[in-house]
Every structure is written in structure tokens, then in C-alpha cells.
Amino acid sequence: MIKTILIDDEPLARTILKEYLKAYPDIHLVQECNDGFEGVKAIAQYQPDLIFLDIQMPKINGFEMLELIDNPPAVIFTTAFDDYAIKAFEAHAVDYLLKPFSKDRFDKAVQKWLAQKSSSKNMQALLETTAQRPEEQHRIVVKKGANIVIIPVHKVHYLEAYDDYVKIHTAEGFYLKKKTMSHFEQSLNPLQFVRVHRSYLIHLQELTRIEPLEKDGHVALLKSGTRIPLSQNGYGKLKEMLGI
Amino acid sequence: MAKPVIGYKIKIIYAGAWLLLAGVQAYVLTIIGYDLSVALTDASVAQLVLTLAGYAINTSMNSYNPSPRNSLYVLSWSIILAIITVVLQHWLLLQVQPDVQGYPAFLDQSLLVRGLFDWLMIALVAILTWFWVYVRERQENEQHKEDTSRLAREAELSNLRMQLQPHFLFNSLNSISALVGSNPEQARTMIQQLSDFLRGTVKKGERQLVDLEEELQHLQLYLEIEKVRFGHRLTILLTHEDATLEMKLPSLLLQPIVENAIKFGLYDTVGEITIAIAARSENSQLVIAVKNPFDPTTAQPRQGTGFGLDSIRRRLYLLYFQNDLLSTRQEEKTFITTIKIPQQA
Numbered sequence: 014m015i016k017t018i019l020i021d022d023e024p025l026a027r028t029i030l031k032e033y034l035k036a037y038p039d040i041h042l043v044q045e046c047n048d049g050f051e052g053v054k055a056i057a058q059y060q061p062d063l064i065f066l067d068i069q070m071p072k073i074n075g076f077e078m079l080e081l082i083d084n085p086p087a088v089i090f091t092t093a094f095d096d097y098a099i100k101a102f103e104a105h106a107v108d109y110l111l112k113p114f115s116k117d118r119f120d121k122a123v124q125k126w127l128a129q130k131s132s133s134k135n136m137q138a139l140l141e142t143t144a145q146r147p148e149e150q151h152r153i154v155v156k157k158g159a160n161i162v163i164i165p166v167h168k169v170h171y172l173e174a175y176d177d178y179v180k181i182h183t184a185e186g187f188y189l190k191k192k193t194m195s196h197f198e199q200s201l202n203p204l205q206f207v208r209v210h211r212s213y214l215i216h217l218q219e220l221t222r223i224e225p226l227e228k229d230g231h232v233a234l235l236k237s238g239t240r241i242p243l244s245q246n247g248y249g250k251l252k253e254m255l256g257i
Numbered sequence: 258m259a260k261p262v263i264g265y266k267i268k269i270i271y272a273g274a275w276l277l278l279a280g281v282q283a284y285v286l287t288i289i290g291y292d293l294s295v296a297l298t299d300a301s302v303a304q305l306v307l308t309l310a311g312y313a314i315n316t317s318m319n320s321y322n323p324s325p326r327n328s329l330y331v332l333s334w335s336i337i338l339a340i341i342t343v344v345l346q347h348w349l350l351l352q353v354q355p356d357v358q359g360y361p362a363f364l365d366q367s368l369l370v371r372g373l374f375d376w377l378m379i380a381l382v383a384i385l386t387w388f389w390v391y392v393r394e395r396q397e398n399e400q401h402k403e404d405t406s407r408l409a410r411e412a413e414l415s416n417l418r419m420q421l422q423p424h425f426l427f428n429s430l431n432s433i434s435a436l437v438g439s440n441p442e443q444a445r446t447m448i449q450q451l452s453d454f455l456r457g458t459v460k461k462g463e464r465q466l467v468d469l470e471e472e473l474q475h476l477q478l479y480l481e482i483e484k485v486r487f488g489h490r491l492t493i494l495l496t497h498e499d500a501t502l503e504m505k506l507p508s509l510l511l512q513p514i515v516e517n518a519i520k521f522g523l524y525d526t527v528g529e530i531t532i533a534i535a536a537r538s539e540n541s542q543l544v545i546a547v548k549n550p551f552d553p554t555t556a557q558p559r560q561g562t563g564f565g566l567d568s569i570r571r572r573l574y575l576l577y578f579q580n581d582l583l584s585t586r587q588e589e590k591t592f593i594t595t596i597k598i599p600q601q602a
Contacts, residue, residue: 022523023428023486029435048527069424071527072555093427112431152555163555 015040016059020052020078021067021091026112030065030091033119040123047071049078050161061086063107063126068092072163077154080190081161087130089122150200153181155188162188166205170219170237172197174212184237207254209233209247217254267389271311278378279304295357302353303346307375310342311382318386335383339376346371408575425516426451432486447485454478458509466505469497469536469543476512476534483519490529491519497536504543506598507576514547514569514594521592522549543598551592566594 017040019027027045034040040063044055048071056064064086068075075092079085090109107129108122153164164183173180178189179197198208208214215233222234223243231243233251243251279300286296314335347364354360429451436444457475473495480493515534522530533548566583573582573596582597 022490023432024489025432025435025486026428028439029431032435032438050527069524071524072552093424093431112427113434114431165555 015063016043016061017041017063017065018044018046018052018055018059018061018086019065020046020049020055020070020075021065022047022070023067026067026091029113030119033116036116036120037123049073049075049081052078053081053156053161056082056086062130063087063089065089065091068094073154073161080192081154081156087126089126150202153188153190155181155190157188164188166201167218169206169216170235171216171239171241172206172214182239204254207247207251209251210242210244213241213247215241220251223248223251275304275308275311278307289363291357291360295354295360298354299350302349303371306342306346306349307378310338310375310379314338314379314383315386318383318390331383331387332380335379336376338379339372342375342379343368343372346375428486429482432482436485443485447482450478450481454482465508467508468502469504469506470502472506472508472511473497473502475509476515479512479516487519487523490523492529492531494531494533494535496534498538500538501536501543504538504598504600506543506545506596507572510569510572510596510598511545514545514566514596517566518547518549518592518594521551525551525555539597541600543600544595545598546593546595548591548593550590551587553587553590569596 017034019030019042021027021030031042031045034042043059043061044051046052046055050072052064052066055061066075066078066088068090069092070078073081075090079088087107089107091112091114092109093112107126110118110122151166153166153169155162155164164181168183170182170184172194173182173187174194175189177191179192179194181188181190194208194212194214197214198206201214205217206214207217215235219235219237220233221236224232224234224240226232226242229245231248233241233243235241282303283293283296283300286299287293291299314331317334318331347368350364351361429447433444433447433451436447454475457478476495480495484491484493511534515532518532522532530550534545536543536545538544566585570580570583574580577599579599582599583594585592585594587593
């Protein structure tokens with residue numbers, strides 16, 4: 014049995030998917046979701062094989078939702094959003110359907126998935142592609158226990174490498190996200206966030222002072238009182254950014 | 258600061274003309290019987306003084322706009338300049354070559370002719386200057402007109418782009434596509450509403466003022482469509498004072514503001530939302546406030562008004578030359594956008 018979940022904030026958009034799905038008795042619709050939060054829960058609960066996912070949704074968008082799932086199922090995006098971002102993941106998502114789409118187009122997408130299901134094209138590649146989408150990131154969505162937390166970028170103090178994770182430090186403590194430092198370095202505004210060290214990315218607005226350390230070293234002092242070591246290279250970058 | 262009337266090319270032409278005149282004058286003098294050196298000296302001194310006079314009248318005319326009213330002033334100024342010029346020429350030439358035989362007497366004889374010639378030349382420069390100033394002013398006027406209409410066009414275009422949000426359009430079409438299967442009657446209604454809405458968007462001009470009543474009808478079409486898409490989450494509360502229905506506002510202004518509020522409300526929160534739109538009359542201005550819920554903990558701190566409101570602000574500025582007609586504020590979990598439309602008496 015094949016399990017699927019529809020995630021779209023417009024009921025009528027799901028109606029059309031349900032109608033088209035009737036032609037596939039093997040594919041069982043186990044849940045409909047109104048937003049990404051419901052989506053995360055439903056995916057954890059049902060472990061579907063395939064999801065139909067809208068991109069623009071309340072609070073967290075389709076990409077952000079996918080990032081919260083450890084072993085994401087195959088994804089067919091359904092969206093009216095005809096944007097370069099789509100091109101970026103085109104190669105890795107099973108398919109994407111531009112609304113409004115015909116039954117034929119829908120069939121093609123499902124057939125494509127059925128065909129490649131066995132070869133299991135990896136989801137990781139998709140996630141890496143979405144991570145590279147060039148649009149600037151304004152918030153970071155993370156999971157803390159059972160909760161989903163949206164951290165606006167302006168509340169981030171600094172980021173710290175932590176094994177396979179990145180620690181996102183804020184006034185309320187830190188959150189973990191399974192991403193690389195270079196992911197954040199690329200997606201956060203380079204005028205606001207500076208990679209001052211292999212393991213540290215600091216938010217410039219949090220910086221209060223740069224202090225010399227023994228020999229040639231330097232540390233950055235943040236408003237919160239945290240001291241961040243600066244690499245030779247990082248110190249140079251910081252000086253350049255601050256124009257000193 | 259006025260630009261100099263005489264441009265680079267004109268300067269060359271000007272210099273060439275005086276050189277030519279000097280040549281002709283020298284030639285005439287040699288025919289009369291003077292040595293070439295005497296003739297050349299006479300011609301170059303005379304023309305040099307005249308050139309300075311021409312420059313003087315050009316500069317003085319450049320500093321104010323010529324008009325029929327001050328033509329008398331220009332006329333007298335040219336005569337005075339001509340007299341100064343001829344006296345100066347006379348005196349200078351006497352100083353330079355007093356010893357040439359018969360020359361001082363010739364200078365006295367030719368005084369009137371020289372004076373008339375000087376005046377004619379100065380008047381010619383005055384007329385040419387006048388003409389250049391006139392041409393320049395026209396060009397500037399045209400440039401200004403062009404700039405103004407370009408700005409208006411841009412506003413119209415950006416307005417259109419905003420109205421025809423492809424996102425809105427394609428999602429609406431997708432809803433219709435779904436309804437065709439489940440509820441053909443409603444699908445037809447929605448096609449009708451979408452068509453009327455699009456038609457209303459396209460046909461209205463940029464500067465045209467419309468009654469609030471008409472604008473509300475247009476808005477209603479849009480709201481009906483959004484209710485089909487988001488009816489399960491969206492409640493609209495539309496209120497207005499009776500007196501406001503007759504009041505004027507620029508066409509197609511309200512809908513983008515409401516659309517912005519709806520999007521903001523729908524995508525920044527989960528669950529049901531209420532959008533409140535209230536029109537009232539205040540100090541003979543039409544005041545419309547649009548409220549939407551938002552989540553202050555995750556919303557971005559806004560620079561200026563952000564979102565789609567910048568173009569609205571710009572449009573209001575283009576129409577009324579006031580920057581404070583659109584304002585936004587946050588009250589706890591409510592975001593309020595207010596526009597004020599001045600009414601002409």
C-alpha cells in the first residue's frame with residue numbers, strides 16, 4: 014500500500030488533488046494538512062511514501078517544513094509560484110505541478126514517481142538544493158522537542174558549529190539545526206553575518222568590541238557578554254566590514 | 258543657476274563670425290586707401306571691443322528670462338552698450354595709431370556709421386540670445402513634462418503588476434479548476450467575479466478619482482474570490498460611515514492594501530483571521546483603516562512600511578504631494594494600515 018499526504022492551505026487545491034488521486038486505487042490518502050505544522054506531525058505519524066506539498070503556506074513554507082523532517086518522503090510540489098527557485102530543485106524533487114494543472118500533467122508526475130520509486134533518488138540531494146536557493150533567509154525554523162520554533166534572523170546572536178549540527182544562539186538559549194556552517198554563511202545576509210572563525214558566524218549587530226588576545230589573536234565581545242575567538246582570516250574580514 | 262546660453266559650438270561660431278567681420282572691415286579699409294597694417298589694427302581693435310559688448314549683453318540676458326515686458330529694457334541696454342562701444346573703440350584707436358595721416362579725421366567721420374554698425378551687431382546678439390533662451394526653456398519644459406508622465410506611467414505599471422498578482426490569479430484559476438468538478442455553478446460564478454475584477458483593474462486610469470462606493474464594489478469582487486479560496490479561515494468586517502460613500506479616492510488604491518493585509522494575516526498566523534476595513538470621514542478627509550492580525554514574535558521588523566505598501570505610498574505622493582497619507586502601526590497582535598485621502602472642496 015502506498016500512503017500519501019496532501020499539504021496545502023487552500024481546501025479547494027486539495028479537492029482537485031483528491032479528485033485526480035481517485036484514478037490511483039493503490040495510493041491511499043491518509044491525511045490532509047492545512048499547514049506545515051500539521052504536515053510535520055502527520056508525516057511523523059504516518060510515514061507516507063509520497064507527499065503533495067504547497068510552498069506558500071502559513072507561518073512556515075514548504076521548504077522550511079521539509080527541513081524539519083529527518084527522513085523526508087518523496088515530494089511533488091504543487092504551487093502557483095513560478096520562480097527561479099523552482100528551477101533549482103527541479104532536478105531533485107520528483108516533480109512540481111504549476112497550478113492550475115491538468116489531470117494529464119498530474120498523471121505524468123505520479124508516473125514519474127512510480128518509475129523512480131525503486132531507484133529511490135535521494136531526498137538529501139533535494140534538501141541540499143533547496144538549501145542553496147539564493148533568496149535571502151529571514152528566519153530559521155527549528156525543532157525543539159515536539160515544538161517547532163521560528164527564529165527571526167534579527168534575534169540570532171551567533172551560530173556555532175557543533176558536530177553535524179549548528180547551534181543557533183539567541184537571548185532565549187540555543188537551538189540545534191542539522192545544517193552546515195557554510196549553508197548559513199551562504200543563506201544569511203553577508204552584510205549582517207560574518208564568518209569570523211571556522212566554527213563561528215556572528216551577527217554584526219551583536220558585536221560590541223574586538224579585544225586583542227595574547228600574541229596576534231583577537232576575540233570578539235558580544236552584547237550578551239559572550240567571547241568569540243577570531244581566526245586570522247576572520248579578524249581581517251571583520252575589520253574590512255567595519256571599515257577599520 | 259542658469260546654464261550659459263553660449264555652448265561650445267556656439268562659441269566657435271561666434272568667434273568665427275567676429276573674425277569674418279574683422280576681415281571684411283579690414284578689407285574695406287584697404288580699399289579706402291589705408292595700409293594693410295593700419296586696416297588690420299583698426300578692424301581687430303574695433304571688433305574686439307564689439308565682441309566684449311556682445312558677450313556683455315549675452316551674459317546680462319542670460320540671468321533673467323526674456324519676455325515682451327522687458328524688451329524695452331533690452332533695447333535701451335543695447336543702445337547704451339553700442340554708445341559705450343563706439344566711444345571706447347574711438348578712444349582706443351586714437352591711442353593705438355594717432356600718427357597715421359588723416360586717420361583721426363577718418364575716425365571722427367566714421368563715428369556714426371561705426372556706432373550704427375555696433376548697435377546692429379549687439380542687437381543681433383541680443384535677438385539670438387533671446388532665441389536660445391527661448392529654445393532652452395522649451396526643452397526644459399518638455400523634459401519636465403516627459404519626466405512627470407514617465408513617473409505616472411511607472412506608477413500605473415507597478416499598480417497593474419500589483420493588481421495582477423500572478424499568485425492570486427493562478428491560485429484563483431486553480432480553485433475554479435477544482436470547482437468545475439465539484440460545484441460547476443460556483444465555478445461559473447467565480448469565473449464571472451474574476452473576470453469582472455480583472456476588467457475593473459484594466460480599464461481604470463491611473464489618475465482617475467472614483468467614489469468610495471465604486472471602489473468598494475471592486476473590492477467586493479476581490480473579497481468574494483478570496484472567500485472562496487480561504488473561506489474556512491477568513492472573515493471580512495467591512496464598515497463605512499454613510500457620508501463616505503460619496504467621497505473620492507484614486508481608483509484601485511484600496512484593493513492592494515486589503516490584499517496586503519489578507520496575505521499578511523493569512524501567512525503570518527495559523528487559524529482563523531478577521532480582516533477589518535473601516536471607512537470614516539475626518540476633517541473632510543476620507544480615512545480608511547485596514548486591520549489584520551499578525552504574530553509579533555516572528556514577524557520581521559519592518560523597514561518603513563515594507564510589503565506592498567511602498568508603491569501605494571509613492572502613488573499617493575505623486576497624486577497629492579504629501580508623504581504622510583499612508584501610515585502603519587502595530588497594536589499587540591494587530592497590524593493597522595491607514596490611508597487618508599484629502600477631498601477637494
